[in-house]
Amino acid sequence: MPYTPVNSYDGDLKIWSGESVSHYFDPHLSIGQIIFQEMRRHPQLVGQISATENTVLTRQELHANSMKVATYMRFLGLLQSDVVGLIGRNTTHMPAVAYACLFNGIAFHSLNITYDQSTIEKLFNITKPRLIFCDGDEFEKVRAATASLDVKIITMRNHPADSISIDEVLATPIEENFQPARLEQGNDQTLAILCSSGTTGTPKAVTITNSRQILAANHQLTTADIQYSHNTLDWITGLLTTVTSGVFSTTRIIADNAFDPAFALRVIEEYKVTWTIQSPSSMVMIASSPEFENSDLSALRCFQFGGSRVAMEVQQSIRSRLSSDCLQFIYGFTELGALASVNCHFDEKPNSVGRLVSGLKLKIVSEDGQSLGRGVMGEVCISNNQYWAGYYGNQLETRNLRDSQRWYQSGDLGYMDQNGFLYIVDRKKDMLKYMGTMYYPHDIEFVISEMPDVADVCVFGVWDQINGDEAAAAVVKKPGSDLSAEDVVEYVSMRTDSKFKQLNAGAIIVEDLERSANGKTNRMANKAHYLQVKGRS
Template structure:
């Protein structure tokens, strides 16, 4: 019998048309921060291994992690990091001392603003301009990208992994001593204090800084974890899944497995086999990669008890194939969540019988399905999903207008996702209401690429959309209308985008077509879905056939 936590229970109130997860009481006092909770956990069984870096071949005990984190906390105190607005900027991959730096911030009550290292320099600059960190921490490989940004903010840089001559490294800070009476900082209602700031984007595509509080919901839906579990997530701390893994490892005392290598089926299989991974959370595209990899074998995955995936759709055939490599039902689970809520909203423990669902609601989560005329809908009726977690949200940092758009006065988050609940109270996501697309785990908006293509002197109109593939996500494609008598071909468009956009995930990875006109709705606006349909139809006609 597998040691799995029970399938979540969801109830439906037909009068109010509200679905609710189970009511659950937290074990922790509201004055405690998550940093204080983790500090207590790391004090127990101090010689037990807490973190393994597969790529760096390092191992840290709980005691070593505790002392390293405390040393960074002491450094922050010495630099006057006291207020909630004293923020640490973070742009780093999963290396040996990243967790200690993050835990040190948590011990001190100092929010860290985590940004993905793959983002363009101008986007990073924009995001740090919002939060104005007093200190930026990064890997040596990203130092040049951040040097001008730190100079403009007039703040120092600390190197987490690698060395830069003349620049302070985390290794230097770890040589310091800790006062014998060191304790984490205490606050009144620590639960409401900002713990971390992650990145998101609005419907306009402008990145926003999402505050994450010390709410217990970030870890309490994973209370089935214990010290015998070995956890792994390929995502860095700028992703909610990366943050959840960091927090749950600290709270439940699991072994935290990290790697600097990008996700690949071979690397994941190797780690599972060598390190006996019991819990992993990956992207939906990673499940497709694993399921379709010739090297995948049930023997390499025997240790897995919990394999969660999130962030997109996965084909039923792929789920069935992945299930055949696991040692039982209930291991493979589809999770749904959003950064603004700081937690998973639902989880499907029955992907074998409800493969198209994202499951039932987790504890203390409520949800409504709302029509375009703001009417609450019932079972099997599609509408925008509104979500309520009963927790205080500090909103988008420095952006009250966007905060009011996301969360209404009743506390309901307007997710922007279209979905419905079936007769068994299982949630199904139909599509994104917003235009945001995701390729290789990175978010982008069509209009960002459209603006680049529109700079070409031969272009009259352009429409960009995503061509979905379960392995990579939404690959960008473009339909382009040239100006009269202007010579233009698809190769020129693709090359122009590649020349003007540095990052791979925003390039035209699904190609381009030159078309005489774009499909439009009655009010004259470009109908993106109709343009995409015409693109796909034309592509099918031009595909070579095997004879």
């Protein structure tokens, strides 16, 4: 049965609350300690399959590899105050590196492989890792970016001649009577460091607390489940998949290639995947793939997606191929380190991100900081009442995001309906004004996404000295369509009589939307591309 959150509402304080947290494991154990003991409980189960490198590891073998890497780190004298850098694909031994860090109580700082040398340099200069695991594909870039640091670099695949190979690390004998470390700061200690989406500049280094909250909404996973996510460890969903597979003893399917919808469909069918989490862009590609209609997705019992919206037509298309009602729109943000809500009621509440998971509280806040009641839009604020170390080395931005009462100010605008279901409307910073009238890009994106030939869309404001923010759109058409920019502008014109919600600055057709490294649509980058195409500054 899917996890169905139950929420309560305090009408006086105007605060919604999830259920109390149930402790399935000793609450004093760290995530690393739980994974260590669970791996020992199920040694013969298949723990991991690489669909690209054609490797199969039992949990015993994965456990042994993790201890070897952890022993290697101990041999180098790494302390819990140190940081390990990761920048690689989902290769066979990357999960073992992550588990090794968890066993040692050492936070890893994971970066996306697409980051340029300058961004890598800026980010690793913040956390100053002593050890970095990367793919040989990025070795020279990483070495140049970290030239000023005292760091040892180990490659995970395609090993350059002058690099240390992961195979050399795995030759390390396991420390006698190896045991996972007790966390010096308890479960307030940082588990991992990921990166913010970076849509407004250099990404920030986001600390993730060693909290049991990361397991919320996935306690239904068992040893019978097959998990698959193409997301790497620099995504919160990649971290979530790595942790839940270790904790709940599932079989995890990994792959080190770039996301390909036909490949993803083949993985789900061939390995009878029961649980997957996908980005909106991946869903669009899957639903538009020629292989989609003939793929067998019947084994899936949980199909989660989140990060941004997906056109209802795409949701319905994917849902029509599932044998059970298991398409779940989820909401969360990296800084929270976990899911915030999940929608298990597609028919009753389409496009809602659902109800709060256990352990969280939520309020909707006005511009002047007042809590708002049901049905009123404002900024979504969430509290897990737990310690958070904030943005690594950036206390100013930390204070801007989380107040003294431990409320995260998400920057998302939304509202709660009468039944306690959350709806996300837009990003607060994306608000536009046309001749003094406020509107949001999503208002127009929703209209455009209804067009049968539209696969994806991003709307943004183009500044006009007289009118203010004139809406423009970058549109991805479906394969084989002859949709034109003029068709899009005309369709929007026919669907609304509000002058400010017209595409007053026009539209362009693009092969794909500009995205941040984590796959989210980058509104600023799409606007910059539009201005370049139109020859405007």
